[in-house]
Amino acid sequence: MNVVLLDPSEVRADGGASLDGRRAEHVAKVLGKAPGDALAVGVRGGKLGSAQVVSSTKQALELEACVFEREPAPKRPITLVLALPRPPVFRRLLQHVTALGIERIVLLHTRRVEKSYWMSPSLEPAAIDTQLQLGLEQAVDTVAPDIERARGFKAFAEDRLPELAAGARVLVAHPGPFGPCPVDVPGPVVLLVGPEGGFIPYEIERLTEAGAQGVSLGPRILRVETATLALLGRLGG
Amino acid sequence: MNVVLLDPSEVRADGGASLDGRRAEHVAKVLGKAPGDALAVGVRGGKLGSAQVVSSTKQALELEACVFEREPAPKRPITLVLALPRPPVFRRLLQHVTALGIERIVLLHTRRVEKSYWMSPSLEPAAIDTQLQLGLEQAVDTVAPDIERARGFKAFAEDRLPELAAGARVLVAHPGPFGPCPVDVPGPVVLLVGPEGGFIPYEIERLTEAGAQGVSLGPRILRVETATLALLGRLGG
Known part of the structure; x- marks a missing residue:
């Protein structure tokens, strides 16, 4: 603290x-x-x-x-769209990304997200706020990221993502023949990170249609927590 | 797996x-x-x-x-010198950095490392190997990082660090008036990360004398786990 x-x-x-x-x-x-x-x-x-x-x-x-x-340090103009991870990873990631000064987190349902994760007590507003508070206390900040939920993938890809993408660079982390994640991107960024097991091909198609650019962290398959923090380090800010 | x-x-x-x-x-x-x-x-x-x-x-x-x-993907020529963190963070970081393909980890004692951490069962060879194995299974790799222990800070700074530093870029993460961590560094890197609470001024002086360059992740104070993964993301490889 x-x-x-x-x-x-x-x-x-x-x-x-x-x-x-x-x-x-x-x-x-x-x-x-x-x-x-x-x-x-x-x-x-x-x-x-x-x-x-x-x-x-x-x-x-x-x-x-x-x-x-x-005033506290300004937020980094980054929206992290995160396929809802299992509760302990979710709690840790909330603290990590709050400390990193991310502006907004969108919790996304995808095919490979277990539906039970949405019932976790960790998603109750008071539980989320506890993790945000811990991240702020660590980082010497006062302004928590906004938290949104997107429980319908199709509606998110067709309606919400285009709004978030306006004026922003949109990146989707996915293993495959993609270039490395860009570094020290100056303007707004929307970063999409899939669940353990990844997005399914249909989801990658929809996200790509909405303007997302695939980025890779190399040949190794990483856990969501590892990949998210390495990617946010690259984006800078 | x-x-x-x-x-x-x-x-x-x-x-x-x-x-x-x-x-x-x-x-x-x-x-x-x-x-x-x-x-x-x-x-x-x-x-x-x-x-x-x-x-x-x-x-x-x-x-x-x-x-x-x-052959598995080549190791990244990075030596992570990590002030020994508390056991749960240590176990998670072993998995994270093994999955990221780091070549070597040096566990370092510094003033602000609690001495009891060195007695943790997590440091027994079999316990360490379990975490390395989990990281390799995640990343589809077969070669674990080398693990060294440096329980004397002075001996490390005077004897071991100069050996590790030969031909490498040496970076020490520390809050303060330092530039950002460089990105996509092509050659060998030695990255030093202090304990929660940071290195003490004497330690920073010794490391700087040995050629380490201070790098910062911005105005926010980050936990060791957050900072290490964000820094390794920046170094690329």
Whole structure:
């Protein structure tokens, strides 16, 4: 936790704030803050800044003099369209890509996504928000990526993808005779990553018709988590 | 498991092989192979090829006509020097970087590595080999990265790093006023990644003296796993 994030409603008019739970415990146990110490804070969705510790125990953290004066790093104009992975990979990837500053994540159903994944408690809004918060706290950011769900592949390819693609470079990661993923792409990018086992040929055809360019990471078959992070590293930003 | 890897000792002179345990179970349960089916196989440390299934149950897999005729994709001439992470991250990273085809991994002790990590059962040779095998099976490769341990930072920086650095580009990932990590570097690379919390200034000085160039992934503070995979994606290969 490299920044303690507060909800706007938690900051009082006098610049004080009272926290409990995970954040209080972390500040007391891991950061070992004492009264008078400065603490890096941020307002979820807003600015970064600092606060002063009034008191800190594992149960309760009292802050005063909360000042929020600088914007977080801008989001990278990247939309990651991710075939919904199995829940533990999904949870980790949410943290990874939030920390990397991606603007938007679209969770996509494809033929090889197991339908049961959509029933996972990890997809409940509060569970998703926990992972986003952890990614933001790691990266010292306040603005989470937007999360969309696209449970119909055809509707996504025909309706939503063209909207996302307007003005953007659209890349689909797929093993095959494709060139390497481009590097340090300056403008908006839509990156599509299939499920373990890949997109089926029909899906690749529909995505290609919608303007997606196939990119490869070489001859090795990679897991979704490995491939996604290596690709996002290449895109830069 | 995109290839079933055999130990050289498991392949009989008549081209047959008898497997049990995890591999037999996977072929029967996940791949659902029946007698007569072809199976992608490889010899650990050797070539890739194919075999024919004689019989397949969850307990025992009988193969015949094992033929090994093609080399796996060449290793990427990258040495990853990794401050030893906590065990679950270590296990996942071993799989990730093996799948990515890295040539060598040096596990390094630094000031901010918890000494208890070196006592983890995950560092026992058999435990490491399990992760390497999973990475190779995923990537359809047969040759695991070499694993070295460097438990003395000073000796590593003064003796081993200069050997590794001969003819190679040496990069150290560190937050700060550094340029971005270069992309698609053609020749050998030594990439150093610090622990959660980073290298301490003394360590950065020693590494820089040994010729390492600082590289940054931008203003966000990333976890070791996120940063390592994004950096390896950039290096290409």
